[in-house]
Amino acid sequence: MSTLSDPTEVDAIDTINDLPTDVPCHARDNLERKLLRKLDLRMSILVILQTLNLIDRSNISNARLQGFEKDLHLHGQQYATTLSILYVGYIIMQVPGNMFLHWLEKPSIILPCCMIVWGTISVLTGFYTGIVVARFFLGFAEAPFFPGIIFLVSKWYKRDELALRIALVSSGGFLSSAFGSLLASAILHDMQGKLGQAAWRWLFFIEGGMTILVAICTIFILPNFPHNTRWITPEERALAISRLANDGHGKADELGKQTTMQGLQDAVSDWKVWWFAVAAMFQIVGQSFSAYFPTLCATLGYDTTVTLLLCAPPWVLAGIVAFTLTWYSDKKHRRYKCFVVANAFGTLAFIMSISTMNKATRYISLFLMAQSGTGYLVLLGWISNTFAREPAKRAVAIALMHSMGQIGNIIGSYVWPSNWGPTYRYSYAICITALAVSTGMFGGMYLYLKHLNGQIERNERDVKDITEIREISFKYLV
Numbered sequence: 001m002s003t004l005s006d007p008t009e010v011d012a013i014d015t016i017n018d019l020p021t022d023v024p025c026h027a028r029d030n031l032e033r034k035l036l037r038k039l040d041l042r043m044s045i046l047v048i049l050q051t052l053n054l055i056d057r058s059n060i061s062n063a064r065l066q067g068f069e070k071d072l073h074l075h076g077q078q079y080a081t082t083l084s085i086l087y088v089g090y091i092i093m094q095v096p097g098n099m100f101l102h103w104l105e106k107p108s109i110i111l112p113c114c115m116i117v118w119g120t121i122s123v124l125t126g127f128y129t130g131i132v133v134a135r136f137f138l139g140f141a142e143a144p145f146f147p148g149i150i151f152l153v154s155k156w157y158k159r160d161e162l163a164l165r166i167a168l169v170s171s172g173g174f175l176s177s178a179f180g181s182l183l184a185s186a187i188l189h190d191m192q193g194k195l196g197q198a199a200w201r202w203l204f205f206i207e208g209g210m211t212i213l214v215a216i217c218t219i220f221i222l223p224n225f226p227h228n229t230r231w232i233t234p235e236e237r238a239l240a241i242s243r244l245a246n247d248g249h250g251k252a253d254e255l256g257k258q259t260t261m262q263g264l265q266d267a268v269s270d271w272k273v274w275w276f277a278v279a280a281m282f283q284i285v286g287q288s289f290s291a292y293f294p295t296l297c298a299t300l301g302y303d304t305t306v307t308l309l310l311c312a313p314p315w316v317l318a319g320i321v322a323f324t325l326t327w328y329s330d331k332k333h334r335r336y337k338c339f340v341v342a343n344a345f346g347t348l349a350f351i352m353s354i355s356t357m358n359k360a361t362r363y364i365s366l367f368l369m370a371q372s373g374t375g376y377l378v379l380l381g382w383i384s385n386t387f388a389r390e391p392a393k394r395a396v397a398i399a400l401m402h403s404m405g406q407i408g409n410i411i412g413s414y415v416w417p418s419n420w421g422p423t424y425r426y427s428y429a430i431c432i433t434a435l436a437v438s439t440g441m442f443g444g445m446y447l448y449l450k451h452l453n454g455q456i457e458r459n460e461r462d463v464k465d466i467t468e469i470r471e472i473s474f475k476y477l478v
Contacts, residue, residue, distance in 0.1 A: 028239070031235060032239060032243070035236045035239055035240060039223065040165075042223055043156075043165070043169070045218055045221050046152075046169040046172070047169060047171055047172045048214060049111070049115065049149070049172065049218060050146070050149065050171075050172025050173060050175075051176045051179065051180075052115070052172075052176075052207075052214060053118075053142060053145055053146065053176070053211075054177070054180070055180040056118060056138070056208060056211055057138070058176065058177070058290075058291065059122075059180065059204060059207055060083065060135075061083075061291055061295070062180065062184035062188070062200075062203060062294055062308065063184075063188075063203050064294070064295070065188070065294055065298065065304045065308070066192075066198070066304060067198060067200060068200045071198055071200070074131075077417070080416075080417070081132065081413075083135075083291055083409075083413040084410040084413035085132050085136045085139070086135045086138055086142075087139055087407070087409045087410045088136060088139065088410070089136045089140035089143065090142060090143045090409075091143075091403045091404075091406050092140065093143030093144060094144065094399040094400075094402055094406070095399045095400055095403055096144075097143050097399065098148060098151055098395040098398060098399035099264060099399075101144065101395065102151070102260050102263065105228055107148060107151075107152045108218075108219060108222040108223065111144075111149065112218040112222070113215075114141055114144050114145050114148075115211055115214070115215035115218065116211075116215045116216070117141040118141035118142045119215060120212065121134060121137055121138045121141055121208070122138065122204050122207060122211065123205055123208035123209060124208075125138070125208070126197070126201040126202070143403075146402060147395075147398045149169055150169075150380055150398050150402075151395050151399075152222075152225075153169060154384040154394060154398070155226065155244075155391065156226060156240065156244075158243055159385045160247075160330050160331075160333060160477075161330060162381045163326040163330045163378055163380075163381030164323070164326045164327050164329075166326070166381045166384070167323055167325075167327075167377045168323070170322070173373065174315045174316070174318045174319035174373070177293065177312075177315035177370075178311070178313075178316050178319075179312075180207075181308045181309070181311035181315075182312055184203055184308055185308035187199060187206060188203065188305075188308070189304075189305050191203075191206075226240035260395075262393075263390065263393040263395060264396050266392075266396075267393045267396035267400060268396070268400070270397075272386065272448075273396075274404075276379075276383050276397070276445065277400055277403075277404035277405065278404065278441065279438045279441035279442050279445070280376075280379065280401050280402070280405035280408070280438070281404050281405050281407050282441065283376060283379070283405065283434070283435070283438035284406070284409055284412065285408040285411050285412050285430070285434035286343070286372065286408075286431045286432075286438060287346070287373055287376065287408075287412075288409065288412020288413070288415050288416070290373065291409070291412065291413065292416045293311055293366070294307060294311055296366065296424065297310050297366060299421060299422040299424075300359050300363060313367070314366045314369070317367055317370065317371070318371050321374050322374040322377055325338050325341065325374050325377075325378065326338070326374070326378060326381065329378050329381065330381075333478075334477075334478070335379075335382040335385070335446075335477055335478055336382070336442060336443065336445075336446035339375040340375075340439060341375075342371055342373075342374045342375030342376075342378065343372055343375050343435045345368045345371035345372055346371065346372025346375075346431070346435055347372075347432055347436075348368055349366070349367075349368035349371075349372070350365075350369070350428040350431050350432050352365040352368070353365045353369075353424070353425075353428050354429065357422070372435070379442070382477065383398060383401055385476065386449070386477075408434075415431070446478050449476040449478045450478050452476060456475055457475075
């Protein structure tokens with residue numbers, strides 16, 4: 001549906017593109033800084049949205065500490081099934097959701113509507129006893145959200161700006177783990193028996209209600225895509241499109257030529273998409289501890305309130321590390337090496353937890369475990385960079401990788417059975433193995449993309465025409 005039919009905008013693009021990118025142009029630089037400031041300010045609300053998204057998804061793990069399983073008569077693996085069923089709905093809707101977003105081109109409407117639906121489901125979960133059904137539809141409603149915001153960010157920012165922005169947006173994950181634990185601690189401590197309801201039910205009422213209120217405000221804040229966002233000037237619109245065209249996202253005059261169905265066909269026929277997707281699945285199995293973080297923290301032996309308070313600091317540190325690592329990844333154009341560093345932290349943490357039940361050591365290991373999640377943020381930037389040239393294909397590739405990754409969450413839900421606690425040595429061993437497989441698979445992709453970059457450089461040396469060089473000069477960030 002993307003078109004550039006306004007002659008004024010096309011002329012503005014031509015004017016901007018005529019300026020040599022290696023010649024300083026204060027007017028262009030000033031306009032670009034103004035555009036990025038405006039955009040960053042609007043996009044910052046995605047941090048809050050992602051925080052609420054993960055709070056509503058993971059509040060069940062906090063409710064578990066305050067009678068959730070007892071009140072709903074859950075036994076054996078039923079709690080794990082309650083966790084995993086969410087990802088069934090999640091997997092089903094991710095690719096169709098991103099395809100619909102690419103086709104309709106209205107993320108400012110689609111994403112808040114998803115929030116309103118899942119916020120309503122979260123509120124109703126507090127009343128409804130069929131928790132498995134409620135969790136399935138919660139996953140169904142949440143599915144388009146995260147791939148959608150990653151695709152939205154990738155439609156505005158250049159490749160060397162992307163990983164840090166994705167980390168900023170995804171820092172909601174760390175905030176939800178930290179702030180969500182603090183909020184849950186207060187609700188579970190103070191709301192028991194209020195209006196005749198258990199405290200864990202109030203957890204769903206309050207957090208779901210917050211999501212609905214914020215979603216309504218978000219409709220008026222979020223941008224759409226560069227060519228159809230109303231609150232930027234024609235010059236800013238032209239610059240936004242030109243920036244991406246110069247960065248290898250395709251020529252501005254070819255915007256929208258690939259249809260949504262062509263993007264689906266191209267994505268599913270590209271082996272690199274499936275390689276990323278399967279490797280992401282192993283990566284998420286290795287990070288499955290996050291769904292059980294309050295349970296792992298409870299093995300330290302403290303009461304519910306203290307346990308939830310202790311959950312917050314590791315995720316605060318993880319947020320700081322995520323900003324640092326992704327900033328370095330963008331600045332140095334390094335993706336895989338930063339990913340390996342994050343996985344090394346996680347592996348060290350698992351080894352520490354296997355080796356001892358000492359409280360101090362195990363709590364330190366929780367800090368290191370949380371850092372492994374930062375590698376996934378670098379990975380999201382990497383896949384967006386790898387498929388930067390075709391927006392329709394990129395939309396499907398992001399969703400497909402993330403939805404396949406959620407199979408890892410289904411598997412991971414069963415990696416932490418209660419009878420393996422409190423040591424959870426077998427669980428940690430499975431996570432170490434999964435991280436090793438994902439690191440090896442992404443290492444293979446790293447070597448392959450480096451090989452392709454070498455071929456591109458050789459082709460550039462062999463051509464004489466500057467126009468041909470521009471056609472082949474796209475290089476992968478590795």
